[in-house]
Amino acid sequence: MTTATLRPVAKPSLWQRLPVVHQLRQSVGVQRGMLVAGLVLMAIFILTAVFAPLLAPFRFNQLRDASGTFGSQQPPSAAHPLGTTVGGYDVLSRVIWGAQTAILVIVVAVLLSIFIGVLLGLVSGYFGGWPDRVLVVVCDAIYAFPSLLLAIVMSIVISGGKSDLAGGILAAAISITVVYIPQYFRVIRAETVRIKAEAYVESAKVLGASSPRIMFRHVLRNATRTLPLIVTLNSSEAILTLAGLGFIGFGIEPSSAAEWGYDLNKSISDVTSGIWWTALFPGVAIVLAVLGITLVGESLNDLADPRLRGRRAVAKASGEVAETSVVPGGTLDGGPGGIRGLEDGESFDEHGIEVRS
Amino acid sequence: MTNVVSIENLGVSFATDAGAVKAVDDVTLSVAAGEVLAIVGESGSGKTVTAKTILGLLPETATTSGAVLLSTADGERNVITLSKRDLRAVRGTDVAMVFQEPSTALNPVFTVGWQIAEGLRAHTKISRSAAKKRAIDVLRRVGIPDPEKRVDYYPHQFSGGQKQRVVIAMALVLDAKLIVADEPTTALDVTVQAEILDLLRRCRDEFGAAIVLITHNMGVVADLADRVAVMYQGEVVEQADAHTLFSSPQADYTKALLAAVPHVGQGTVHAAARAEGRTADWSANAPVVVARDLRIQYPGRFGRPGFVAVDGVSFEIRAGEVLGLVGESGSGKTTIGRAIAGLTPVTGGSLEVLGHEMLGIRERSFKPTRSQIGFVFQDPASSFNPLLTIADCVAEPLVIHGRAASPADARARVDELLEAVQLPRAYGDRYPHELSGGQRQRASLARALALEPSLLVADEPTSALDVSVQARVLDLFAELQREFGFAALFISHDLAVVDILADRIAVLYHGRLVEEGTGAEVLGAPQDPYTQRLLASLPVPDPAEQARRRDALHRLRTAD
Numbered sequence: 001m002t003t004a005t006l007r008p009v010a011k012p013s014l015w016q017r018l019p020v021v022h023q024l025r026q027s028v029g030v031q032r033g034m035l036v037a038g039l040v041l042m043a044i045f046i047l048t049a050v051f052a053p054l055l056a057p058f059r060f061n062q063l064r065d066a067s068g069t070f071g072s073q074q075p076p077s078a079a080h081p082l083g084t085t086v087g088g089y090d091v092l093s094r095v096i097w098g099a100q101t102a103i104l105v106i107v108v109a110v111l112l113s114i115f116i117g118v119l120l121g122l123v124s125g126y127f128g129g130w131p132d133r134v135l136v137v138v139c140d141a142i143y144a145f146p147s148l149l150l151a152i153v154m155s156i157v158i159s160g161g162k163s164d165l166a167g168g169i170l171a172a173a174i175s176i177t178v179v180y181i182p183q184y185f186r187v188i189r190a191e192t193v194r195i196k197a198e199a200y201v202e203s204a205k206v207l208g209a210s211s212p213r214i215m216f217r218h219v220l221r222n223a224t225r226t227l228p229l230i231v232t233l234n235s236s237e238a239i240l241t242l243a244g245l246g247f248i249g250f251g252i253e254p255s256s257a258a259e260w261g262y263d264l265n266k267s268i269s270d271v272t273s274g275i276w277w278t279a280l281f282p283g284v285a286i287v288l289a290v291l292g293i294t295l296v297g298e299s300l301n302d303l304a305d306p307r308l309r310g311r312r313a314v315a316k317a318s319g320e321v322a323e324t325s326v327v328p329g330g331t332l333d334g335g336p337g338g339i340r341g342l343e344d345g346e347s348f349d350e351h352g353i354e355v356r357s
Numbered sequence: 358m359t360n361v362v363s364i365e366n367l368g369v370s371f372a373t374d375a376g377a378v379k380a381v382d383d384v385t386l387s388v389a390a391g392e393v394l395a396i397v398g399e400s401g402s403g404k405t406v407t408a409k410t411i412l413g414l415l416p417e418t419a420t421t422s423g424a425v426l427l428s429t430a431d432g433e434r435n436v437i438t439l440s441k442r443d444l445r446a447v448r449g450t451d452v453a454m455v456f457q458e459p460s461t462a463l464n465p466v467f468t469v470g471w472q473i474a475e476g477l478r479a480h481t482k483i484s485r486s487a488a489k490k491r492a493i494d495v496l497r498r499v500g501i502p503d504p505e506k507r508v509d510y511y512p513h514q515f516s517g518g519q520k521q522r523v524v525i526a527m528a529l530v531l532d533a534k535l536i537v538a539d540e541p542t543t544a545l546d547v548t549v550q551a552e553i554l555d556l557l558r559r560c561r562d563e564f565g566a567a568i569v570l571i572t573h574n575m576g577v578v579a580d581l582a583d584r585v586a587v588m589y590q591g592e593v594v595e596q597a598d599a600h601t602l603f604s605s606p607q608a609d610y611t612k613a614l615l616a617a618v619p620h621v622g623q624g625t626v627h628a629a630a631r632a633e634g635r636t637a638d639w640s641a642n643a644p645v646v647v648a649r650d651l652r653i654q655y656p657g658r659f660g661r662p663g664f665v666a667v668d669g670v671s672f673e674i675r676a677g678e679v680l681g682l683v684g685e686s687g688s689g690k691t692t693i694g695r696a697i698a699g700l701t702p703v704t705g706g707s708l709e710v711l712g713h714e715m716l717g718i719r720e721r722s723f724k725p726t727r728s729q730i731g732f733v734f735q736d737p738a739s740s741f742n743p744l745l746t747i748a749d750c751v752a753e754p755l756v757i758h759g760r761a762a763s764p765a766d767a768r769a770r771v772d773e774l775l776e777a778v779q780l781p782r783a784y785g786d787r788y789p790h791e792l793s794g795g796q797r798q799r800a801s802l803a804r805a806l807a808l809e810p811s812l813l814v815a816d817e818p819t820s821a822l823d824v825s826v827q828a829r830v831l832d833l834f835a836e837l838q839r840e841f842g843f844a845a846l847f848i849s850h851d852l853a854v855v856d857i858l859a860d861r862i863a864v865l866y867h868g869r870l871v872e873e874g875t876g877a878e879v880l881g882a883p884q885d886p887y888t889q890r891l892l893a894s895l896p897v898p899d900p901a902e903q904a905r906r907r908d909a910l911h912r913l914r915t916a917d
Contacts, residue, residue, distance in 0.1 A: 198739045199734040199735070199736055199739040199740035200739060200740055200741050200742045200743075200750075202700060202732075202734070203732060203734060203740055203801075203804070204742075204753065204757075205700065206698045206699070206700065206727065206730065206731075206732040207727060207753055207754045207757050207758075208724045208725075208727035208728065208754075208757055208758065209753070209757045210757075213757070217742075217745075218742050221744050222742065222743065222744060
């Protein structure tokens with residue numbers, strides 16, 4: 001029997017198998033550049049949000065300090081490096097605090113939509129039938145509306161338009177959630193329908209496993225491999241939707257939180273009168289935050305697809321010859337990376353997108 | 358004789374995520390004009406990569422060394438160093454390819470005539486009507502009936518075998534001197550395979566084309582090849598003309614490969630011995646499975662009548678007996694297996710499984726019986742949850758039926774099972790993708806046997822495996838069956854495989870049971886014309902014997 005000696009295939013540590021870390025190690029060239037740039041931007045964004053109380057010179061709703069009021073529309077100076085807004089707030093502080101609001105909204109929106117969307121998609125895809133049809137039609141209907149319009153309706157329904165910090169963030173997040181649930185629903189449902197036909201699910205059925213057991217043990221974890229990608233792309237869209245809501249005036253009150261879209265809205269009249277600092281900095285903040293997250297998302301997308309993923313070229317006719325299955329019991333070590341080193345279609349695991357080594 | 362192509366010291370490496378992998382290592386081959394060279398090997402031996410190099414079809418991750426000299430109209434060209442533009446000129450006119458899966462090689466939105474003409478118009482200045490005339494002509498020559506009309510048909514209007522004929526016609530229309538056929542018959546049924554092999558033989562004889570035939574099927578090699586190159590681990594281990602190779606193989610690998618090929622007639626002795634070993638009152642026992650006029654219909658769309666997959670089939674499986682179910686694709690054999698396991702609802706007649714009537718059964722009342730049924734799936738790649746270890750997967754049935762509290766709890770029993778299927782215990786900690794196809798299929802057997810079922814349904818368990826691996830899995834199956842004594846329904850499209858294991862063989866054709874009996878009866882003296890044709894179409898790995906069988910098949914066909 002199989003007495004062939006096993007060449008130990010180095011098992012990558014948990015750290016190396018984490019979603020983004022793995023892709024970072026896997027990437028080369030321009031793709032690596034994009035991913036690193038995106039990660040750096042995201043890190044700055046997150047650090048700014050976390051340490052906002054330390055970084056910002058003033059509170060987001062602060063109008064005066066010991067030496068009196070700031071004054072409105074002051075150009076950049078030593079006291080206010082990025083100037084002040086028409087409402088008399090410090091622009092730098094508003095931009096820094098805005099990061100915190102944006103992150104809170106993203107986290108709440110993504111968490112809500114991921115849980116609801118995944119659960120609905122899983123149940124709907126697995127059981128099928130008329131509830132599935134109805135849900136698909138509802139989701140298609142939601143797709144047909146412009147997402148901002150939907151978000152506006154939701155924010156009016158939830159908070160009557162404006163409210164305090166918690167209420168405002170929740171309203172914005174739920175508005176975004178409604179727009180994104182269909183995306184998670186569609187993706188998970190499609191994966192579930194595909195996986196439902198896989199032999200290992202049928203095999204569980206033949207064994208007599210209960211439906212919840214099959215859904216959560218066999219289907220769910222295999223269906224979630226594209227989620228990190230959608231999460232990153234949705235996060236960037238969430239920032240834009242939030243800014244859009246704020247810009248139109250359905251955002252969060254300036255006294256309860258700093259919000260980039262609101263500040264942009266208030267700076268419209270400034271632009272024509274030559275006051276550039278009130279519009280520029282919140283705008284740049286939105287662009288950089290979205291750019292960072294999008295770069296990460298797009299890189300993950302490219303790396304997930306073996307056909308798009310760049311690889312280092314190999315030296316002429318190098319490498320080890322892969323063993324074929326004629327050895328008793330079949331091949332034990334396909335190549336330098338074991339059988340997993342060969343493209344054999346079995347290249348995904350739970351840690352996200354395309355995990356092989 | 359001049360060589361159409363000569364491959365010299367070819368080496369190909371691929372860049373993969375895990376570093377460089379060498380697929381082809383120092384291969385030297387040549388094909389003379391009008392010759393059929395078969396490249397034989399199991400999966401991963403580098404045979405397809407070698408063939409693709411001839412057309413310059415390797416992906417960008419590949420690095421090549423050595424030379425592939427192709428004789429073209431402008432003299433010998435080295436394919437490896439050709440520019441993309443020159444490659445395009447060479448493809449089609451000098452060398453053409455026939456792919457494995459005819460249904461994906463044709464574009465579904467264009468007529469076949471258009472697709473044949475496309476090749477012509479890419480290489481020569483030719484009017485639309487002249488191109489169509491050539492297309493009709495070549496379709497007639499590859500044996501498509503009524504080509505004037507069918508030239509305007511779309512690919513889905515042809516059967517699988519006819520589609521492969523169209524693909525071959527596309528290769529022939531530019532009079533390519535070399536045709537590279539990559540597993541041209543693997544996706545086809547045996548009876549269709551015989552026809553396509555005849556056509557390829559005519560390509561050589563009538564069109565004078567040289568053929569590089571890539572295959573893993575030794576029967577196909579014996580049928581068609583003039584010369585054979587055996588590849589193993591990226592190297593050519595043996596090269597000889599077909600008669601010499603089959604009569605006196607030199608390399609150990611070739612010998613092992615030939616020995617592993619199943620022959621019809623191998624199992625008759627074995628089955629007779631088992632029949633004798635049974636007591637006289639054995640047949641009086643209640644059968645495990647009884648089908649009476651079984652009818653299974655798949656629902657149609659929008660009120661149209663559904664597709665009848667199984668129509669009026671009656672058979673029974675007694676305790677401890679192996680029934681082999683043979684048929685071509687679409688014959689309903691898999692449907693019957695799935696109906697027995699309760700995966701497909703029965704729509705008519707009666708199917709009794711372990712005392713339960715499956716017609717209109719509810720899942721709840723059948724569930725306790727499920728522990729009595731094991732199922733082995735065809736595709737070892739997808740029959741395990743990729744996120745669970747082998748031990749967890751094998752423990753699933755034990756946990757589900759309450760024999761163990763958790764996978765860890767069941768580990769002792771799992772280790773026993775893994776040893777029963779001859780896998781090392783340590784493999785339990787591996788993930789499915791870390792096992793080869795054969796190992797996974799053995800683990801699949803272990804899972805099916807975990808609850809010691811009295812009935813095992815095996816749906817083509819070896820058809821995705823290489824021959825040498827298949828032989829080992831079949832041995833194991835026979836041994837386990839002796840040991841555990843379960844009754845089994847063994848589904849396969851390969852008569853020789855069924856013959857090795859089965860006590861009785863049932864032949865299905867278009868959802869109907871055409872013949873049933875012991876191996877000696879069905880394979881020794883088949884009564885039904887379809888069984889006769891099926892048996893005669895099966896190529897045997899012996900060129901002289903195969904030539905005789907080919908003539909017999911031609912007689913059978915003309916007699917029809």
